[in-house]
Each structure stands twice: as C-alpha cells, then as structure tokens.
Amino acid sequence: MRVALGTVQFGLRYGVANAGGPVPRDEVARILTEALNAGIDTLDTAVAYGNSEERLGEFGVQGWNVISKLPELPKDVVDAGAWVKQQVQGSLARLRIDRLDGLLLHKPSDILGRHRSVYVRELEQIREQGLAGSIGYSIYSPDELPELCKALAPGLVQAPYNLLDRRLESSGWMAKLAGEGVRIHTRSAFLQGLLLMPEGERPPRFDRWRSLWQTWTRACAELQEAPLKLSLGFVLSQPAIERVVVGVDSAVHLREILASAHPLPTDGFPQIESQDLDLIEPSRWSIT
Numbered sequence: 001m002r003v004a005l006g007t008v009q010f011g012l013r014y015g016v017a018n019a020g021g022p023v024p025r026d027e028v029a030r031i032l033t034e035a036l037n038a039g040i041d042t043l044d045t046a047v048a049y050g051n052s053e054e055r056l057g058e059f060g061v062q063g064w065n066v067i068s069k070l071p072e073l074p075k076d077v078v079d080a081g082a083w084v085k086q087q088v089q090g091s092l093a094r095l096r097i098d099r100l101d102g103l104l105l106h107k108p109s110d111i112l113g114r115h116r117s118v119y120v121r122e123l124e125q126i127r128e129q130g131l132a133g134s135i136g137y138s139i140y141s142p143d144e145l146p147e148l149c150k151a152l153a154p155g156l157v158q159a160p161y162n163l164l165d166r167r168l169e170s171s172g173w174m175a176k177l178a179g180e181g182v183r184i185h186t187r188s189a190f191l192q193g194l195l196l197m198p199e200g201e202r203p204p205r206f207d208r209w210r211s212l213w214q215t216w217t218r219a220c221a222e223l224q225e226a227p228l229k230l231s232l233g234f235v236l237s238q239p240a241i242e243r244v245v246v247g248v249d250s251a252v253h254l255r256e257i258l259a260s261a262h263p264l265p266t267d268g269f270p271q272i273e274s275q276d277l278d279l280i281e282p283s284r285w286s287i288t
Contacts, residue, residue, distance in 0.1 A: 002236060003261050004042035004067075004185065005035045005254075006247035011050025022050065023249050030251040032059050038258050044158075044185070044245045045095075046106055046138075047071045047087060053094035065101035067156070067185070069138055073110040073119070080115035081122040088126055102156045102183075103132035108144055111151050120152050127155075134183055140281060142173040154182055158245070161186035163195060163216075163234050165280035166273050178240035186235055187245040192282055195231045205286065209279055212272055219270030228256065233264030 009023050023031065043061060045052045046069035053068065068091045070084065077083050092098060103126065105111060111119050123135050134155035137148055142159065157177055159168045165188070168174045177184055190196050194206065199217055206213070220227050235244050244261075248254040278284050 001039040001041065001261075002241070002243055003040055003258065004044050004243040004245045005031070005040055006187065006245040007043060007045045007052045007056060008049045009247050009249050010045075010055050011052030025055065027250055028055050029059055031248060031254055032056075032061075034251040034254050038254075041065050042067065042101070042243050044187075045069075046104075047091060048106055053091055057094050057096040061095060062097055066095055066097060067102035067104065067158075068095070068100055069104040069106040070110075072107040073113070073115065077115070080118045084119060084122040084126070088131055092131070099130060100132040102134040102136065103127075104136050104138040104156065104158055106138055108137040108139055108148050112147055116151060123152060136182070140283065142168050142171040145173055153180075156183040156185065158185040158187060160188040160280070161235055161238075161241070162189050162191050163231060163269065163272055164191055164212075164274045167280075169238070170273075174238065174240050183242045184240055185243045185245055186241050188282075189235045189244055189246060190228075190231050191280070196227050206279070209274075209276070212274065212279075216270060216272050219272070223268060223270075225264075226260065229260040229262075230264070230269065232257065232260050233262055234269050236261065236263040237265070237269075 010028050011022055042065040043056060044067050045056060047053065048069065048071045056066070070087050073080060073083065088100070088103065091100065103123070126132050127135050135152065136154035136156035136158070137144070138158045139145065139148075140160065145157070148154070161168045168186070174184065194202060195216070199213060202213065216227070220230060223230065232244070232246075235241060246257055248257065274280055
C-alpha cells in the first residue's frame with residue numbers, strides 16, 4: 001500500500017476545505033482502524049501538529065512505520081544538540097514507541113544556521129542509535145535541496161507534488177533522489193482539497209485562476225473520471241514515490257480515497273501544471 005496516512009487533522013484544523021476543526025477522538029480511532037485493515041502501514045505526524053502524537057499514542061501505533069518532524073529550532077536555544085534529543089524523546093514518549101521510521105526537519109533551513117555542526121552531529125547520532133530509521137527533510141520547494149544535501153545527505157525527503165505543482169519532477173530532483181536511493185514521500189496530492197472542490201465552492205481567493213479550474217473540470221468530464229481518482233492516480237503513476245501522504249477527516253473519507261488509489265496511464269492527465277507560487281504554495285494563501 002503506497003498510501004500513507006497524514007495526521008495533521010487529528011490535532012489541528014488544517015486545509016482550505018476543512019470547516020469542522022480537528023477530527024474528534026472517536027473518529028480518529030475509526031480512521032486508524034480502517035487504515036490498518038486496508039493495509040496502510042505508514043503514519044505521518046509532527047510535533048507541530050497539536051496533540052496528534054498523543055492521540056496516536058493513545059490508540060497504539062506499535063508496528064506502524066511512524067514518521068515525525070522536528071519543530072522549528074528556537075532562536076534562543078543554547079544547546080541545539082540537547083534540544084534535538086529532547087524533541088525526539090518527547091515524540092517517542094507521546095507516541096509510546098521506541099523508534100521512528102523517519103525523522104524530518106519541519107524547517108529544514110535550521111540545519112544551515114549557526115548550530116549547523118551540532119545539529120548535524122545529533123541527527124547522525126539519533127540515526128546511529130536506532131531511534132530513527134531515516135533522517136531527512138520536509139520541503140516546500142526543490143530549490144531548498146542543493147544546500148540541504150550538502151549539510152546532511154537525507155535518507156528521506158517529503159515534498160509537495162500534484163497535478164498543479166510538478167516542481168519535484170520538472171526540476172530533476174525526483175529522478176536524482178531516487179537514483180541515490182533516497183526515499184521519496186509526497187504530500188498535497190489534492191492541493192489541500194482545491195482540486196476536489198466543485199466549481200463555485202472554492203474560496204473567492206482562487207477566482208483569479210478561474211480558467212485553470214474550468215480546464216480541470218472540462219478534462220474530468222471528458223475523461224469521465226472523478227477529480228479524486230485523477231488527482232491521486234497522477235501521483236501514484238510516479239514509481240519513484242514510495243508513499244503518498246493523504247489526510248482525512250473521517251473513515252468514510254479514507255475509504256473513498258483508497259477506492260481511488262490506483263496509478264493511471266501517464267499520457268491521460270490534463271495539462272494544468274502551474275508555476276504560479278501564489279497558487280501552488282499554500283503558505284502564500286491569504287484566506288479570511
């Protein structure tokens with residue numbers, strides 16, 4: 001199963017399409033049970049995802065491959081090595097496990113700062129001690145990778161990749177990472193739900209790309225495929241991608257996604273790739 005379960009919604013209100021806040025505790029249990037029964041073996045979480053780690057620990061995630069992320073390094077930190085160790089131990093305690101499958105930097109540029117050597121040394125020790133299987137980065141753009149890879153060669157990289165944002169592939173970094181044996185996980189297959197929203201339901205902020213949405217709607221109709229199946233099938237068509245991280249707010253939602261989790265022929269996708277960072281980078285969105 002190449003789908004991994006993202007858990008940010010377990011601890012935070014997340015996503016432009018999220019109107020209900022964090023997923024209730026009993027629904028979290030239903031989602032995790034559904035995922036387990038479907039053969040999903042990988043969970044993606046982070047210290048910064050509210051109480052997501054605690055909820056996973058309460059459910060019991062021994063036997064899963066759990067990937068977590070270090071938060072931003074505090075500006076006033078004195079001993080970066082001790083801070084990293086404390087964060088990892090905290091995650092393991094909250095998750096109630098003794099090892100992470102992957103440990104990513106949520107703000108990768110932290111490793112390039114004044115604490116660089118101490119930060120790198122501590123991450124290497126965490127890997128050597130078996131506390132994390134792979135060390136790597138959660139990036140927003142492949143432009144970040146050249147300097148990061150010089151500081152510490154990653155074993156795992158998580159990046160956005162979808163029909164609109166194909167930078168990981170077009171930059172050559174997808175092929176480069178795969179060729180070097182780096183595990184590749186992608187997120188934002190639906191661009192926080194924008195690709196799944198019917199015409200007229202997207203926030204007014206996105207009206208400036210109306211022609212693109214019309215092209216997308218027309219393509220789905222012509223191909224007689226649902227936006228969900230096309231969006232997810234596109235990402236899964238890339239064999240270099242080990243896991244596609246998807247977030248859900250209900251067990252029913254997860255079942256719908258899994259029913260569409262099949263690679264599709266690469267020549268059948270609509271050409272709606274965009275280079276407009278105001279669209280493809282959610283950090284630039286301004287929604288009120």
